[in-house]
Amino acid sequence: MIGITSYGAYIPWNRLQRQSIFQAMGWYSPFTYGIAKGEKAVSNHDEDSLSMAVNAGANCVSGFDRGKIGGLFLASTTLPYDERMNASIAATALDLKSEVRAADITGGLKAGTTAMISALDALQAGRMKQALVLAADSRLGKPGGAYEHMFGDAAAAVLFGDENVIAEFKGSFSLSYDFADQRRASGEKFNRNWEERWIRDAGISKILPEAIMGAATKHGVNPANISKICIALPADMSAMGKKMMLTPEKFQESMVNTVGDCGAALSVLMLAAALEGAKPGDQIVVVGFGSGADVLLFQATEEISKLPSRRAVKACLANRKELTSYEKYKVFSGIEDIETGIRGEAPAASALSVLWKDRRAIMAYVGTRCKECKTPQFPPQRICANPACNAKDKMEPYSFADKKGKLFTFTADMLAFTFDPPAIYGLVDMDGGGRLWMDFTDVEVKDMKVNMPVELSFRRKYIDKGRGISSYSWKAVPVGKEAN
Numbered sequence: 001m002i003g004i005t006s007y008g009a010y011i012p013w014n015r016l017q018r019q020s021i022f023q024a025m026g027w028y029s030p031f032t033y034g035i036a037k038g039e040k041a042v043s044n045h046d047e048d049s050l051s052m053a054v055n056a057g058a059n060c061v062s063g064f065d066r067g068k069i070g071g072l073f074l075a076s077t078t079l080p081y082d083e084r085m086n087a088s089i090a091a092t093a094l095d096l097k098s099e100v101r102a103a104d105i106t107g108g109l110k111a112g113t114t115a116m117i118s119a120l121d122a123l124q125a126g127r128m129k130q131a132l133v134l135a136a137d138s139r140l141g142k143p144g145g146a147y148e149h150m151f152g153d154a155a156a157a158v159l160f161g162d163e164n165v166i167a168e169f170k171g172s173f174s175l176s177y178d179f180a181d182q183r184r185a186s187g188e189k190f191n192r193n194w195e196e197r198w199i200r201d202a203g204i205s206k207i208l209p210e211a212i213m214g215a216a217t218k219h220g221v222n223p224a225n226i227s228k229i230c231i232a233l234p235a236d237m238s239a240m241g242k243k244m245m246l247t248p249e250k251f252q253e254s255m256v257n258t259v260g261d262c263g264a265a266l267s268v269l270m271l272a273a274a275l276e277g278a279k280p281g282d283q284i285v286v287v288g289f290g291s292g293a294d295v296l297l298f299q300a301t302e303e304i305s306k307l308p309s310r311r312a313v314k315a316c317l318a319n320r321k322e323l324t325s326y327e328k329y330k331v332f333s334g335i336e337d338i339e340t341g342i343r344g345e346a347p348a349a350s351a352l353s354v355l356w357k358d359r360r361a362i363m364a365y366v367g368t369r370c371k372e373c374k375t376p377q378f379p380p381q382r383i384c385a386n387p388a389c390n391a392k393d394k395m396e397p398y399s400f401a402d403k404k405g406k407l408f409t410f411t412a413d414m415l416a417f418t419f420d421p422p423a424i425y426g427l428v429d430m431d432g433g434g435r436l437w438m439d440f441t442d443v444e445v446k447d448m449k450v451n452m453p454v455e456l457s458f459r460r461k462y463i464d465k466g467r468g469i470s471s472y473s474w475k476a477v478p479v480g481k482e483a484n
Contacts, residue, residue: 002123003298004167005130006159006307007272008060010052011259011316013442013477014323014332015039018149024326028144038257040152042323043138045332045419046441046459049076050086051472052155053136054093054458059311060157061132062402066094069159070128071101075115075135075264079106080470082186090134093458093472095364095399101128109182109290111135111264112156112232116286116296117172119160130161137263140333142190150234151191152260156268156312166304167275167284170297173215177292179203189334204233204289205240211293212244212285219297227282227300228252230270233289234261258317271298273313278304311480319480321442331419343417348464350471360397365456365474367434369398376400376434398434401474404455405430412445428454428476438476453479 022036043052053074061069072094074087081089087102101122105115112135119131136155141147160169181199184191193199208231216223223245231237234256238248252270254261262269267288274284278300288294323329330336358379360366367378373389376398384391410426417423424440440448441459454476461471 001165001168002120002160002162003165003169003301004158004275005161005164006060006064006166006310007275007312008056008058008062008157008310009269009272009312009316010056010059010136010155011041011313011320012043012047012052012153013319013321014042014044014329015320016042016323016326016329020324020326021149025144025148032144032146032149035146035149039322040149040260041154041258041262042329043153043332044441044459046461046475047138047153048080048460048470049078049136049138049155050080050089050470051458051460052138052153053134053157054090056136056155056157057090057094057132057134058402058458060159061094062311063308064159066096068161069096069100069130069132071103071119071122071131072096073103073105073115073119073131073133075105075111075133075268076137077106077109077111077184077264078136078138079104087134089363089472092359092363094132095360095366095401096132106264107291109232109263110267110288110292110294111290112267113286113288113294113296114174116158116160116268117174117294120169120172120296123160123162130159133158133160133268135265135268137265138333139261139263140190140335143330143335147191147193150256150261152262154259154262154265154269154316156265156272158268158271164303164306165301166307167278167298167300170221170283170299171215171219172297173211173218173295175207175211175214175292175294177207179207179291182290200235204235207293208240208287208289209243211295212287215285215295215297221283221285221297225283226250226285227278228274229285229287230267230274231287231289232267232270234266255313255317269313275300275304276310276312276314280304315480328420338419340417343415346417347466348462348469348471350464350467350469352469355471362473365399365401367398367400368395370394371396374433376430376432378434378436400430400434400436401456401458403430403432404453404479405436405476407448407450407452407454407476408435409450410440410448412448424448436476438474440477441475442477447478455479
């Protein structure tokens with residue numbers, strides 16, 4: 001039996017009310033009043049699709065042996081690199097073994113479901129025992145348009161394997177059509193779309209039933225027995241449900257009013273939400289739409305009740321802060337440039353040779369621990385920092401990225417450049433030992449308190465536009481509400 005063994009999610013801390021968008025741009029596009037409801041998740045200034053995917057992956061594999069993961073499939077339409085394997089960066093950040101097969105899957109909104117099918121095909125072929133799928137998107141709608149309201153940022157992850165399977169894989173069905181509903185040419189910042197009624201009537205209303213009924217016929221699924229169907233579209237599916245004999249309660253919430261349309265990540269995020277509420281025997285159908293459609297069939301097993309609590313959709317939705325400034329959103333998302341001053345314009349240190357040499361320390365936050373006295377230390381050392389020990393060359397790798405800690409001291413710096421001043425940095429005493437000097441994010445100065453619990457989050461350190469490099473590392477964030 002192969003199938004899902006774990007899942008996780010990541011939704012940015014910041015939430016933007018759609019009324020805030022309308023208040024800023026309604027003068028130009030009053031027609032958007034009808035969709036200016038609820039809120040959407042928006043990335044912080046130091047987040048992108050890659051950083052969100054890594055955080056979702058870390059939540060997914062928590063408590064699992066990462067050395068057993070043989071494949072990493074990263075799905076997104078908004079990856080930072082066109083030519084540099086983004087999945088390899090994610091594998092390094094998650095400290096997976098170097099023998100892992102990594103692949104970027106992009107180019108369409110069903111990339112999330114396509115990545116899951118690719119991972120499951122590899123498992124069925126016996127190529128690997130476990131495969132991790134990450135899906136994330138951070139798409140931009142042009143100011144004044146409907147997509148600015150609808151698009152949201154998020155990531156989700158699913159771990160597949162053949163042991164302790166919580167949802168057995170029952171089969172898949174795919175259609176590939178060059179149906180150009182949404183598109184973005186290489187180098188463009190904003191999405192474009194064709195006429196909405198045509199997308200609905202010629203595309204969604206015909207392609208989706210063909211795919212779903214094709215999967216049901218191929219694998220002998222009775223629509224009446226489906227517990228949850230996850231259709232990755234931020235639209236009302238009730239009319240289509242009647243045609244396929246699916247009652248409204250069978251449709252998994254698309255989270256359009258709390259997260260927004262998160263593109264290639266939406267199918268995986270909805271699957272994670274369905275798994276959070278699934279019981280043994282539940283049949284779950286996942287549908288990805290875009291340039292055709294993918295359908296995957298799963299059935300929950302008895303193991304789902306034994307899986308330790310995951311940080312997934314419910315926890316991420318609970319950990320939120322309202323972003324009250326539309327102007328901040330435009331700066332954080334890169335829609336609008338601002339004056340950065342000479343400090344912000346200083347050349348970024350992008351020595352890729354150093355990154356390669358120290359990749360486990362920089363990207364995965366792996367330090368060392370003395371084998372003699374068990375003292376953890378970062379960055380990696382040859383000589384033990386414990387003055388009572390001072391053992392030499394008796395170190396073992398020690399991961400800090402998955403540990404929590406407490407704030408020892410901090411500084412709020414109005415002179416150091418950041419897109420969200422002041423820059424906050426300080427010292428963290430890690431649980432189990434080790435004191436780290438770290439940047440802080442997803443927090444306001446007024447909420448910083450000595451001894452407050454913190455954890456680590458993978459973030460973009462800076463963008464070196466002159467050399468075309470996005471640099472990443474780990475930062476400290478307050479422990480989320482769901483974990484307090």
